Amino acid sequence: MSAYNFAYLDEQTKRMIRRAILKGLAIPGYQVPFASREMPMPYGWGTGGVQVSAATLTPEDTLKVIDQGADDTTNAVSIRKFFEKTAGVETTEETEKATVIQTRHRIPEAKLREDQIIVYQVPIPEPLRFLEPRETETRKMHSLEEYGLMHVKLYEDISQHGAISTAYAYPVKVCGRYVMDPSPIPKFDNPKLEMDAIQLFGAGREQRIYAVPPHTRVVSLDFEDYPFEATKADHPCDLCGAEDSYLDEVIMDDAGNRMFVCSDTDYCRSRREAGHMGRLAEENAA
Amino acid sequence: MYVAVKGGEKAIENAHAWLAEERRGATDVAELSLAQIREQLSLAVNRVMAEGSLYDPDLAALAIKQARGDLIEAIFLIRAYRTTLPRFGHSNPVETGEMACDRRISATFKDAPGGQVLGPTFDYTHRLLDFKLAADGDVPKVPEGSARQEPTPHITEFLKDEGLIQDEPTSDDTPGDLTREPMEFPANRPLRLQSLTRGDEGFVLGMAYSTQRGYARNHAFVGELRIGKVAVEMDIPELGFAIDIGEVELTECETVNQFKGSKTEPPQFTRGYGLVFGQSERKAIAMALVDRALRWKELGEDNLGAPAQDEEFVLSHADNIQATGFLEHIKLPHYVDFQSELELVRKLRREADARITSKEVAE
8 A cells, every 4th residue: 555645645735724714713603615535435434524634643643433323334344444444543432542433323421521633524514415416506595694593494394393403413503603514413413513532524525624613502493491411222232321312222132122322332342341231231240 | 332333444345355255246147358348338438438528439448347347436426537537638629520421311401411310319219128239249230332432511600690590709728627716606608518518417418308397498409419539638748739649529509599589599499508528318308408507697688586596506416426425325324413403402301391290380
């Protein structure tokens, strides 16, 4: 792989991406257009996140890659291997030890620190996209801070279903200005968007980068009488007993029996190592 | 019993090994060489070069072999390789008027200087399976003529001389580069043409076809279609002049379209333009039709709300590498989001049930 530059992208490209990242950090929640490159993995499979990570990584970094909260999902494995090969950086599954975390669809349960960067893979960066398909229109709406359409959508949800029927990619307002798509994380993760770490969002196919600097106010959109609610399955983890983590529901047999386990595999493992046990921990240890 | 799914890494390796085996197929059948693909599947090679935006028949042949004949996959391989190549500069515009034409036809004139040259075309073949080809690949001896020495003039030039066709504004501006700048709308014509020439052949064909069927019909005549090789020249600053760095095969199509005239312009013909790597005439014609449809605004025509007139719609969806990537990404795990939806639907159903029950009790 020596034919490629450190972390695959050439330095010119990385510089271009870093400029977009800095602009994104300077205008929290604003979608910065950038000249996304064709990567050796398909669009829609994390090319935006990969480019942001490539521009962010230094040889001293330790990288963690998760998909659905897990380090061992196929695409997380594939992206981690890509950086092992092209950047030669150390990788880890431990949230604690990572300096750069690339994620798809989750924010780790462990609180992130100021010396960490989390990079989100974003499929559709435009929170208004499904209300207005035209980029020319949505950019205008953002610049005029015209978010009425979004509130109407949420209101219609309530009048139809009695609740806001958005379960993931739940829109937020950043720093009192831009409405932002937090990427398809479950709304359970939304409160974590106010954090100590730098948050970078990369959308490769859509050619957008945006960012939330540390300690920035991030508010999930709601109404006074229908406040935002972060929800999860109403169970403890069956392996580690955690009651505060987001859970995956796993169908265990033909009779449809279920078990609930932490989606954050590292969180679950560290709890079990610390001696915490859930309902089915015994059987699984065997 | 559920065990946390480990071993993604091993599974990926095994899948790749199986893929390699399937790609090769039965080992008692001779392996394809790149030269065979390049020479005998040359139209596939051309498509991969055109949509991969990289003129290199050998690499395109390799990509086709590696992709097991899946052309979009092959185009993807070429695109991913292309991004890693350093850029030394850009060539001068190629002179298609100087093209050594293998094929050159006009549908608007019975004959014209340079003549009608059919070239190697499927056009008048009867589409009957040639079972002889299954047995042997002997080709008949092709009679040879002498090549035309002087340049073949563009048909539209004759119309232009008479003022019958709209003149294209000339400019020495360096056009934008959609591989180096993010696409922004409205895009200008150079960017539209770049997007169309690397756009998916099927998509561009479908869009063009829709204009023929009445969704923003612009009644195109093929003013000229030419296929052949052109020299690529590049200015070398150290030398102070341009040198030939090679030649590429191109297909160029200029359509002549009706235009009724507007308040400021008398009736006059207008043009659509297609230019594609290799012998890719279906694509070049389709590109010209879509180009013409997208020009409604500059020509003062009405927006009929047709898909082919909608620049943002056409350009945002023409790229098959973007499209296939995003389409196929839904194979990736989405169970976290699905779980969130599951909880929500359960909750909404519980509440709805409660409402119905309380209503029944009240009655």
